Amino acid sequence: MKNYNFDKILPKLEKFVQNLGVPVVTRIKDRDFDPFKILIGTILSLRTKDETTEEAANRLFEVVKTPEDLIKLSEKDIEKLIYPVGFYKRKAKQIKEVAKTLIEKYDGRVPNDLEELLKLKGVGRKTANLVITEAFDDYGICVDTHVHRISNRLGWVKTKNPEQTEMELRKILPKKYWKTxxxxxxxxxxxxxxxxxxxxxxCPIEPLCPKIGVTKSR
DNA sequence: AAAACGGGGGC
DNA sequence: GCCCCAGTTTT
Structure with a gap:
């Protein structure tokens, strides 16, 4: 059994980031733990900075509380509300379609199921796993570019895309760390x-790091 | 001035 | 597997 040092590395990193003087990124501020708001907010956040996402999400959720509210708006209206986020035209179309699908197929609720979430337009593995961990406090592993890159650098996995990383981590990462x-x-x-x-x-774990694929500079 | 950036869809 | 997307920050 390979020694991944999860119990050495992750608790140390958790303390370290808590003491950094910057907020630990959760990507979900206060969305009232409403799965619908968390899902839509997460779609808005894709490849967009947190502050920008917050501005757009706050504007949107002032008007929209439920999938029913969302499908009443035209795509143009949605675009205006979420404007500052990147890919706003596509995201406006996507979240409206997501709302429609939730109403038609899931009784207006967000399913707590990875495969069902992945069927929604605009929802990929990163978004689906984030919703599962944040909205339902359930088990999922949300692999974004940071988790992907660092998991490879630390030698936990040897993968070339985030999906492979997620699948490998599901095999080797103790469940107590899946959410954090x-x-x-x-x-x-x-x-x-x-x-x-x-x-x-x-870096607090520099001695433990094989630095696989680390580039000092361009 | 390029490239990268807190992915995902379409092909 | 490859290309596109939209606007801001890094390099």
Missing amino acids: INPILVTFGQNICKPISPLCSK
Whole structure:
């Protein structure tokens, strides 16, 4: 059995990011733990900065509380509400279609099921797993580019895309870390273990890191 | 000035 | 597997 050092690394990183002086990224602020708002907010957040997402989500949710509210709006109206986010035209179309599907197939509710979530337009593995962990407090592993990159650098996995990373982590990562690995590694990845020129000299787990694929500079 | 960026869809 | 998307920040 390979020694992944999860119990050495993850608790240490969790403490480290908590003491960084920046908020630990959760990607979900206060959405009243409403699965619908969490799902829609997550779609809006794709490839978009947190503050921008928040601005758009707050505007949208002032008007829209339920899938029924959302399908009443035209795509143009939705575009205006969510405007600052990237891909706003596509996202406006997607979230309206998601709302329609929720009403037609799921009685207006968000399913707590990975496969069902993945059927929704605009929902991929990252979004679906985030909804499962955040909205339902259930077991999922949300693999974004940070989790993917760092899992490879640390030698936990040897994969070339996030889906493969998720599948490998499902086999090797203790369940107690499934929910927290994303916020921990995202915050760590933004501040220390960056894609290019990572700050290894400031890294608390540097001695444990084989630095696979780490590029000092371009 | 390029490239990257907190993915996902369509092909 | 490859290409596109939209606007901002890094390099």
